[in-house]
Amino acid sequence: MFHVVLYEPEIPPNTGNIIRLCANTGSILHLIHPLGFELSEKQVRRAGLDYHDMACVHEYQSLESFQEQVQPNRLLACSTRASRHYSECVFRPGDALLFGPETRGLPQALLDRLPDEQLLRIPMVEQSRSLNLSNASAIILYEAWRQVGFPGAR
Secondary structure, eight states: OOEEEEESOOOHHHHHHHHHHHHHTTEEEEESSSOOOOOTTTHHHHGGGGGGGEEEEESSSHHHHHHHHHHOOEEEOOTOOOOOEGGGOOOOOOEEEEETTTTOOOOHHHHSSSSSGGEOOOOOOOTOOOHHHHHHHHHHHHHHHTTTTTTTTT
């Protein structure tokens, strides 16, 4: 099982898509406040379709609160400012995949607190800025799940 952690997400449909992603992979979604929307918003529910009841979603007032309560194996921050490709990481069950807000990414101060080997990026062509949050989380989560043998999959 993996933890997907959205730090201050801003766009409702992205979170809805990630709810669906987590339901389909047996992962737990953790939302760090403040959120740029209400979870009950129609856009979140529409994007998540009928997966809300199948997904495990928790909310926290801070990243520190999440870490204290969940105590994940490792916190792996996903950022365009990282130098290590996600495909170079050996994922382990219990890892937490941390993604930043859509318009600004994870704060540099947060990235600076983590060792370089816990900072991951998705390779892109030189002129690209970033991928959509739900696409980026799907790419990295599925690689992590693949590496551990897709437990629970049919």
